[in-house]
Amino acid sequence: GNSVTQMEGPVTLSEEAFLTINCTYTATGYPSLFWYVQYPGEGLQLLLKATKADDKGSNKGFEATYRKETTSFHLEKGSVQVSDSAVYFCALILQAAGNKLTFGGGTRVLVKP
């Protein structure tokens, strides 16, 4: 079946540090890929997306590139802020699987001042 694997957290960083969250997927086909962010006490917000190989999604200083050869969609940010503390979910949608959203386990990020 289809699945998404993320690095386990928590990831603890200092402000202005570089953030990378690894995400790899298994899918029988060519999924669309997403990163969602969940701030404490809130729902999920779409952070960025990519729908085909080599697409780069970007938003709020975050970037991720759809790498078909490594089946990866790693999230990066060059300089994190305390306000980036949240849980980040990598996810995929595959038409052949009924267009259901498949999530990774989530990675908690804590940015300290």
Next chain:
Amino acid sequence: DTEVTQTPKHLVMGMTNKKSLKCEQHMGHRAMYWYKQKAKKPPELMFVYSYEKLSINESVPSRFSPECPNSSLLNLHLHALQPEDSALYLCASSQQVSNQPQHFGDGTRLSIL
């Protein structure tokens, strides 16, 4: 600000009570979803409505009863819930059931006494 509005934000109910969760979106989306999220876990799909018709029920117990009165509204009727049903219930919508991103509300935090 989220474009998917859920009410109430918090709900405490006994196991014999009947209550309803409500979700509203005004983005013209024709697909709406209910998810259940336990602490430190990703959301789990419960139901999918496409053009106001139930298209997916992920083997959810009958004590959860969804309803889609029109294209903007989605309800989840609750009856005779169990303590293990305590969770964050998230509503989401998308243009259609497709590879388009889903937009989430902030959820209803449900506690069963």
